[in-house]
Amino acid sequence: MTAEIITIGDEILIGQIIDTNSAWLASELDKIGVSIIKIISISDKSEAIFNALENSGADLILLTGGLGPTADDITKPVLAEFFETRLVHNKTAFENMQNFVLQRGMKLNKGNKEQALLPENCTVIPNKYGTATAMMFQKAGKRFISMPGVPFEMKNIFTEEILPIIKENYTLDTVIHKNIPVFGVPESVLAERLVDFEKMMPENLNLAYLPSPERVLLRLSIAGNDKNLLNSIIKEKNKELKNILGNDIFASENIFLEELVGKKLKKAGQTVSTAESCTGGNIAKLITSISGSSEYFEGGVVAYSNRIKNEILGVKELTLMDFGAVSKETVEEMAVGIMKLYGSDYGIAVSGIAGPGGASPGKPVGTVWIAVASKNKLISEKYSFGNLRDVTVRRASATALNMLRKILSHKTSRRP
Amino acid sequence: MTAEIITIGDEILIGQIIDTNSAWLASELDKIGVSIIKIISISDKSEAIFNALENSGADLILLTGGLGPTADDITKPVLAEFFETRLVHNKTAFENMQNFVLQRGMKLNKGNKEQALLPENCTVIPNKYGTATAMMFQKAGKRFISMPGVPFEMKNIFTEEILPIIKENYTLDTVIHKNIPVFGVPESVLAERLVDFEKMMPENLNLAYLPSPERVLLRLSIAGNDKNLLNSIIKEKNKELKNILGNDIFASENIFLEELVGKKLKKAGQTVSTAESCTGGNIAKLITSISGSSEYFEGGVVAYSNRIKNEILGVKELTLMDFGAVSKETVEEMAVGIMKLYGSDYGIAVSGIAGPGGASPGKPVGTVWIAVASKNKLISEKYSFGNLRDVTVRRASATALNMLRKILSHKTSRRP
Numbered sequence: 001m002t003a004e005i006i007t008i009g010d011e012i013l014i015g016q017i018i019d020t021n022s023a024w025l026a027s028e029l030d031k032i033g034v035s036i037i038k039i040i041s042i043s044d045k046s047e048a049i050f051n052a053l054e055n056s057g058a059d060l061i062l063l064t065g066g067l068g069p070t071a072d073d074i075t076k077p078v079l080a081e082f083f084e085t086r087l088v089h090n091k092t093a094f095e096n097m098q099n100f101v102l103q104r105g106m107k108l109n110k111g112n113k114e115q116a117l118l119p120e121n122c123t124v125i126p127n128k129y130g131t132a133t134a135m136m137f138q139k140a141g142k143r144f145i146s147m148p149g150v151p152f153e154m155k156n157i158f159t160e161e162i163l164p165i166i167k168e169n170y171t172l173d174t175v176i177h178k179n180i181p182v183f184g185v186p187e188s189v190l191a192e193r194l195v196d197f198e199k200m201m202p203e204n205l206n207l208a209y210l211p212s213p214e215r216v217l218l219r220l221s222i223a224g225n226d227k228n229l230l231n232s233i234i235k236e237k238n239k240e241l242k243n244i245l246g247n248d249i250f251a252s253e254n255i256f257l258e259e260l261v262g263k264k265l266k267k268a269g270q271t272v273s274t275a276e277s278c279t280g281g282n283i284a285k286l287i288t289s290i291s292g293s294s295e296y297f298e299g300g301v302v303a304y305s306n307r308i309k310n311e312i313l314g315v316k317e318l319t320l321m322d323f324g325a326v327s328k329e330t331v332e333e334m335a336v337g338i339m340k341l342y343g344s345d346y347g348i349a350v351s352g353i354a355g356p357g358g359a360s361p362g363k364p365v366g367t368v369w370i371a372v373a374s375k376n377k378l379i380s381e382k383y384s385f386g387n388l389r390d391v392t393v394r395r396a397s398a399t400a401l402n403m404l405r406k407i408l409s410h411k412t413s414r415r416p
Numbered sequence: 417m418t419a420e421i422i423t424i425g426d427e428i429l430i431g432q433i434i435d436t437n438s439a440w441l442a443s444e445l446d447k448i449g450v451s452i453i454k455i456i457s458i459s460d461k462s463e464a465i466f467n468a469l470e471n472s473g474a475d476l477i478l479l480t481g482g483l484g485p486t487a488d489d490i491t492k493p494v495l496a497e498f499f500e501t502r503l504v505h506n507k508t509a510f511e512n513m514q515n516f517v518l519q520r521g522m523k524l525n526k527g528n529k530e531q532a533l534l535p536e537n538c539t540v541i542p543n544k545y546g547t548a549t550a551m552m553f554q555k556a557g558k559r560f561i562s563m564p565g566v567p568f569e570m571k572n573i574f575t576e577e578i579l580p581i582i583k584e585n586y587t588l589d590t591v592i593h594k595n596i597p598v599f600g601v602p603e604s605v606l607a608e609r610l611v612d613f614e615k616m617m618p619e620n621l622n623l624a625y626l627p628s629p630e631r632v633l634l635r636l637s638i639a640g641n642d643k644n645l646l647n648s649i650i651k652e653k654n655k656e657l658k659n660i661l662g663n664d665i666f667a668s669e670n671i672f673l674e675e676l677v678g679k680k681l682k683k684a685g686q687t688v689s690t691a692e693s694c695t696g697g698n699i700a701k702l703i704t705s706i707s708g709s710s711e712y713f714e715g716g717v718v719a720y721s722n723r724i725k726n727e728i729l730g731v732k733e734l735t736l737m738d739f740g741a742v743s744k745e746t747v748e749e750m751a752v753g754i755m756k757l758y759g760s761d762y763g764i765a766v767s768g769i770a771g772p773g774g775a776s777p778g779k780p781v782g783t784v785w786i787a788v789a790s791k792n793k794l795i796s797e798k799y800s801f802g803n804l805r806d807v808t809v810r811r812a813s814a815t816a817l818n819m820l821r822k823i824l825s826h827k828t829s830r831r832p
């Protein structure tokens with residue numbers, strides 16, 4: 001079974017936004033064994049959309065964009081033309097839209113009402129996250145699905161509504177994936193450590209590297225029809241990877257460090273708090289991105305200035321004067337300070353130079369000190385994260401969470 | 417003049433990497449007035465590449481990828497087939513390659529030597545940044561340029577070699593853009609308010625909407641050959657938009673709210689601090705994403721639990737008991753509390769239910785209270801941001817910054 005993705009909108013063609021929707025859709029389709037043969041971005045002009053529909057050569061064609069309430073959203077009339085029908089008021093779509101708008105205490109406007117005009121022969125796919133309705137059509141043995149282009153609307157509709165439709169209507173190879181998140185090893189070093197492993201892989205097994213500042217996600221994939229056999233191969237290869245990479249693998253599922261440490265803290269009935277300088281609140285933000293984090297996180301302090309480090313966190317003036325804000329001594333006092341102030345079991349502290357300004361002799365941009373404190377332990381480490389402000393913040397945040405993970409693992413693995 | 421971009425490689429089709437090359441190329445071409453009609457990603461299979469070449473309908477076709485030394489790099493043989501020629505050893509390309517390799521103290525390997533085999537009728541475009549040679553072809557009035565897919569190689573070759581070729585060979589329109597960021601108005605309402613404006617637009621003027629939880633970016637674009645005329649139209653239309661949208665336009669350039677309030681605070685020599693519950697540090701993170709923010713931001717407190725709201729921020733126990741953590745009374749005390757604790761000129765506070773848990777009668781998921789305090793002013797507002805945790809955090813953060821902007825604007829517009 002093959003699929004094609006068509007993205008509609010001038011924003012991509014003029015390079016104003018990057019087409020992340022297609023990458024996300026491609027990765028979701030790949031996971032269930034659908035082979036994508038083409039991803040195409042076209043202008044929001046009738047002729048371009050019509051041509052793309054006519055020239056599509058896959059079993060399933062997914063369209064995103066052009067369903068908004070503005071004048072340049074013209075996907076619907078083109079769909080009506082292509083499927084030889086007309087636009088009519090669709091009651092189901094209108095009611096969905098009304099519910100959505102009412103829930104936010106807003107009113108339907110004229111533009112919204114026009115959004116309820118849909119091609120007469122479409123199958124409505126409800127959108128709980130916005131006013132643009134998704135639609136399905138069939139023609140010449142192909143299935144066409146049109147979705148809104150707003151990423152969070154598209155992603156939710158795809159996961160909740162469209163994925164089940166695909167699984168129901170197509171016979172797909174069994175595809176098994178195993179996600180293995182790794183932290184603390186650069187991608188090139190990882191590749192080097194896995195050279196022999198890759199040489200010995202069976203032909204239908206694939207190993208993908210998905211690097212980001214927060215982790216490298218390794219993904220083993222295998223396709224075939226004997227599910228038990230596929231499972232046993234994946235299991236064996238996963239075990240081999242564990243032997244090679246050891247503790248650099250931080251979880252056995254597709255999660256980030258904030259979720260992993262959250263689980264560990266919850267299990268242990270313990271809490272953590274954060275004292276952030278150069279990461280500016282990003283660690284707290286990561287921790288609280290996990291629903292239920294209030295069970296182990298009561299909060300933190302962003303101490304951007306030395307005055308706040310001293311007055312709120314209790315870092316000694318002398319420490320700041322003698323060693324500077326970016327030093328082992330300062331982060332250690334910050335970690336202990338936040339732990340005491342918030343009465344938590346662990347304290348995380350970060351202080352560094354995110355850049356572009358702030359460098360000093362011996363402390364170039366990218367220098368970051370991180371400390372983790374518990375009642376009976378205090379560790380700290382110095383890192384160099386490079387020249388990019390955003391990347392330094394992201395890498396420092398993940399590294400701090402990884403240091404907490406190591407302390408937590410150590411604790412729970414001890415036997416009385 | 418029209419262009420088309422073709423990206424070759426399976427990594428994009430399986431969603432493993434996002435196609436940032438195309439976005440970059442599109443934006444560079446758009447700047448010089450080249451109109452991109454299609455961006456397409458295809459597999460590294462001969463048939464897919466050949467078809468894409470055959471079906472290209474633009475004056476200029478830019479290809480990236482598939483020029484490396486490995487077995488899956490098959491762009492060159494397909495180009496030879498399409499342009500009805502054969503691969504021959506190219507002396508110029510080989511010497512360029514030798515120079516590149518020598519400069520790094522490396523040696524040419526067998527794979528590299530094969531990279532010097534090029535279609536006989538191509539025009540060589542030298543690559544100073546790698547071993548893959550870029551090439552130009554002409555056929556049926558169209559120009560085809562094939563570039564390596566490694567982003568920094570492609571970008572440098574494009575800027576240094578290909579851009580001059582385009583400017584020399586095509587007569588291009590002048591293109592002028594004006595970015596207008598708007599906050600606080602849903603896209604559909606915005607469209608309604610701009611119906612008449614859009615009706616009266618000259619034909620060569622385009623208005624694009626780029627919505628996100630943080631803002632809607634409006635972009636006026638105009639193309640033509642009389643630069644002064646274009647500039648005066650853009651100026652006039654921008655003025656009209658300002659009359660219609662007034663204070664909902666928050667800046668006259670392509671920036672986000674955190675940068676705007678940063679500029680205003682810096683100019684006024686004032687500081688702000690943040691007290692965050694449901695946004696969990698995201699506002700502090702946004703503020704500190706701006707380099708130089710330490711001049712107006714000393715820090716903030718993440719107060720996820722009631723205990724911290726009370727003990728650190730000084731919210732009265734009685735307030736929390738009588739009105740709850742998500743209430744006008746609580747956020748107002750939080751805003752005043754953080755302002756006093758950090759000694760800042762302004763205090764921002766947010767408390768809400770990001771979900772999925774935490775709802776109570778009358779306070780559904782998505783309910784958020786936001787307050788902004790200054791020495792002589794205290795404002796607060798209740799919002800409903802919907803069901804998605806991440807979107808609620810992002811919208812609440814931007815809304816809080818927008819409330820701060822309004823207080824700041826009010827202040828600076830006052831005359832003594």
